[in-house]
Amino acid sequence: MDSRRDxxxxxxxATVAGGCSGQGRGQAPGPAxxxxxxxxxxxxxxxxxxxxxxxMTVALISPSSPLFDPDRYRQAEDxxxxxxxxxxxxxxxxxxxxxxxxxxxxRLSDLEAAFADESVDAIWCLRGGYGAxxxxxxxxxxxxRANPKILxxxxxxxxxxxxIAAKVGLVGFHGPMLNSDLSEYSQxxxxxxxxxxxxxxxxxxxxxxxxxxxxxxxxxxxxTIRGGKARGRLxxxxxxxxxxxxxxxxxxxxxxxxxxxxxxxxxxYRIDGMLCQLRLAGVLQRVAGIIFGKFTEDVPxxxxxxxxPTETVLRELTSDLEVPVIAGWMCGHVADQTTVPCGISAxxxxxxxxxxxxxxxxR
Numbered sequence: 001m002d003s004r005r006d007x008x009x010x011x012x013x014a015t016v017a018g019g020c021s022g023q024g025r026g027q028a029p030g031p032a033x034x035x036x037x038x039x040x041x042x043x044x045x046x047x048x049x050x051x052x053x054x055x056m057t058v059a060l061i062s063p064s065s066p067l068f069d070p071d072r073y074r075q076a077e078d079x080x081x082x083x084x085x086x087x088x089x090x091x092x093x094x095x096x097x098x099x100x101x102x103x104x105x106x107r108l109s110d111l112e113a114a115f116a117d118e119s120v121d122a123i124w125c126l127r128g129g130y131g132a133x134x135x136x137x138x139x140x141x142x143x144x145r146a147n148p149k150i151l152x153x154x155x156x157x158x159x160x161x162x163x164i165a166a167k168v169g170l171v172g173f174h175g176p177m178l179n180s181d182l183s184e185y186s187q188x189x190x191x192x193x194x195x196x197x198x199x200x201x202x203x204x205x206x207x208x209x210x211x212x213x214x215x216x217x218x219x220x221x222x223x224t225i226r227g228g229k230a231r232g233r234l235x236x237x238x239x240x241x242x243x244x245x246x247x248x249x250x251x252x253x254x255x256x257x258x259x260x261x262x263x264x265x266x267x268x269y270r271i272d273g274m275l276c277q278l279r280l281a282g283v284l285q286r287v288a289g290i291i292f293g294k295f296t297e298d299v300p301x302x303x304x305x306x307x308x309p310t311e312t313v314l315r316e317l318t319s320d321l322e323v324p325v326i327a328g329w330m331c332g333h334v335a336d337q338t339t340v341p342c343g344i345s346a347x348x349x350x351x352x353x354x355x356x357x358x359x360x361x362x363r
Contacts, residue, residue: 044169046233046343049122049150051196051362054084056121059114060178061090062101064156065129067179070094076126076178083187088120100131108135111160115143121150122194127179128155133241135160136250141167150194150362153177155264155333158237161342163250165235171361174237174260174331175339185336193339193361202356204330204338220336221328222353225315228324230289231347231358234340236260243274246281255286258348258355260340262293262332268308271295275317289348290318290325291355294332324350 058080060073067073073094080087090110095102114123136159145168151160152173161172173194176186185207192201206220235252236242239261245251263271278284295310311327318325326348330338341361348355 047148047170048363049148052194053196057086057088059088059120059123061110061114062093062126063107063111064131066096066101104134112140112143115147123151125153125157125177127177132156132159136163144168144170155238158241165343166250166252171341171343173339183335189338199360200357202354204355223327224350225325226319227351229349230324232256232258232288234258234344234346235342239263239274243277256288258289259287260291263295264333265297268310268313272313289323291329292327293329294334296333324348326350326353
């Protein structure tokens with residue numbers, strides 16, 4: 001068995017026993033004494049990109065991992081055309097370098113070119129995977145400041161959304177990518193947030209359930225972990241990426257924020273470890289509310305490893321924070337997902353299980 005995973009499992013087991021908090025068994029870790037995440041740029045006023053209209057040109061880029069099958073790139077272009085938009089494939093978008101969509105300089109070149117190109121109205125990432133973190137130290141954030149545009153994607157693209165928010169203030173959009181077709185729900189949520197003229201609105205409301213007698217809704221259940229209302233700017237994305245940015249200058253100041261988190265392929269003990277890290281860094285203690293999206297494709301574990309349900313982990317590590325918390329929101333590695341603007345003021349009503357944008361996310 002992988003020695004690194006063995007080590008992490010032992011470490012997290014010790015954490016749950018009280019080691020990560022210095023408190024008794026079963027108690028969540030307390031706040032850190034300092035704030036390693038805030039940067040002078042993190043309090044910048046949000047910059048709104050121009051809203052989408054039919055006929056606009058959209059750059060398709062691969063800042064992280066490739067699609068592997070060459071026809072998937074043509075399919076992505078067809079999806080964009082079906083929405084009434086004009087695709088423009090990045091010069092290196094189809095490149096491949098192991099698990100990366102080309103070498104760092106190629107992926108960075110496409111990202112910077114998309115912002116600098118005056119013929120491009122918006123930027124849509126083809127997929128996530130891994131690789132965006134490697135671009136941050138060399139990325140020219142001044143190009144974003146001079147050419148604010150919609151940047152759409154999720155998963156590994158979380159690194160770009162949060163870094164740009166921290167360094168520039170441009171609102172980024174955690175939403176569907178082009179490695180698969182868009183569901184009707186995802187399309188409706190995307191246009192609701194990104195279309196020119198879009199206004200304040202509720203996002204992420206699950207599709208109306210329609211179970212037959214003897215059945216119940218199973219795919220889109222939202223639960224309230226702690227009730228109440230809170231307002232703040234929406235920040236977050238993929239839990240693994242948010243955790244990796246702690247202690248760097250690329251994480252916005254999350255004081256008073258509504259933090260949304262989702263992930264895929266992570267077992268309960270790894271989610272536990274990442275949330276513990278956010279607590280030990282003092283991040284979770286500073287937010288105004290927490291919105292957990294979908295945590296999908298949990299890695300199976302044998303019974304002798306003391307497996308905990310993900311819901312139990314989320315409850316144990318957030319229920320004492322005295323802020324509203326919901327789980328199961330329509331955000332994550334799922335077919336039906338909302339589009340979340342990073343940096344926009346919103347309200348979380350955990351009792352009604354709603355998230356409402358308090359202002360438009362585009363101009």
